[in-house]
Amino acid sequence: MLAAPSKLKLPKGSFKAYLFDCDGTIVDSMPLHYIAWKTVLAEWNCEFGEQTFYAWGGMPVSEIISALNVRDGLAMPGEEVAKRKEALYFEILPELKAVPEVLEHIEFSHGQIPFAVVSGSTRDSVTSSLEVLGLLDKFETLVCAGDYERSKPDPEPFLIAAKRLGVSPEDCLVFEDTEMGIQAATAAGMASVKILQPWEREEHSGT
The missing domain is CATH 3.40.50.1000 (HAD superfamily/HAD-like)
Known part of the structure; x- marks a missing residue:
């Protein structure tokens, strides 16, 4: 056995x-997801620290974008940012x-x-x-x-x-x-x- x-x-x-x-x-x-998040959020001048990223682990993508919008007074389009983030993640998925x-x-x-x-x-x-x-x-x-x-x-x-x-x-x-x-x-x-x-x-x- x-x-x-x-x-x-x-x-x-x-x-x-x-x-x-x-x-x-x-x-x-998680490191790959963080790379994807950092890349897409930089396009909106939105900071997403590594500690915050891990603290928010388990939150759906749409909720993370909403929370960042509230935190930073931004108006990132949820669906568009989510799709871009997912696409970036899939690009590095082979790693x-x-x-x-x-x-x-x-x-x-x-x-x-x-x-x-x-x-x-x-x-x-x-x-x-x-x-x-x-x-x-x-x-x-x-x-x-x-x-x-x-x-x-x-x-x-x-x-x-x-x-x-x-x-x-x-x-x-x-x-x-x-x-x-x-x-x-x-x-x-x-x-x-x-x-x-x-x-x-x-x-x-x-x-």
């Missing part, structure tokens, strides 16, 4: 489903890599319990990211921006995923890289495991 992956310590419990955030959790895409310690658990547990992706990104973005890494067929369902009315930290996205999988919330384990996501999981009555941000993984490995 294979030994369970050891890089990522999971909370104790017998879970019946794994719910994964996508960006920064399954795929190490995408998986988060190793999460990939271990996906490969180890696939076929034993159902998986779902619960993301603030668009379905196109999530699908493309997972396809690049050959992981799309490992997930029973994708819950993406547009599938819910209230985004993380509201529990709605995770509760939708649990319902689609036919699993009680308390039997789900959530993999998340943002505080917003962890709060949503907790509000949904689910256990969670926090994935380190890119710079935290570097510090952890001593590089």
Whole structure:
């Protein structure tokens, strides 16, 4: 029998489903998303600091643009900026890599319990990211921006995923890289495991 992956310590419990955030959790895409954001927002003279970007991780693209408009008194057209940002992300998508310690658990547990992706990104973005890494067929369902009315930290996205999988919330384990996501999981009555941000993984490995 294979030994369970050891890089990522999971909370104790017998879970019946794994719910994964996508960006920064399954795929190490946050640096690529940040490049796309910086590029498109520079066209509008809008500053988007790295700390703010990571703090807002899990927010749908449309909400980020609205928040920046309010913060800076701008009138960026939401749909246009969102499409441009997505296009820029897709251009650099071939550089995408998986988060190793999460990939271990996906490969180890696939076929034993159902998986779902619960993301603030668009379905196109999530699908493309997972396809690049050959992981799309490992997930029973994708819950993406547009599938819910209230985004993380509201529990709605995770509760939708649990319902689609036919699993009680308390039997789900959530993999998340943002505080917003962890709060949503907790509000949904689910256990969670926090994935380190890119710079935290570097510090952890001593590089």
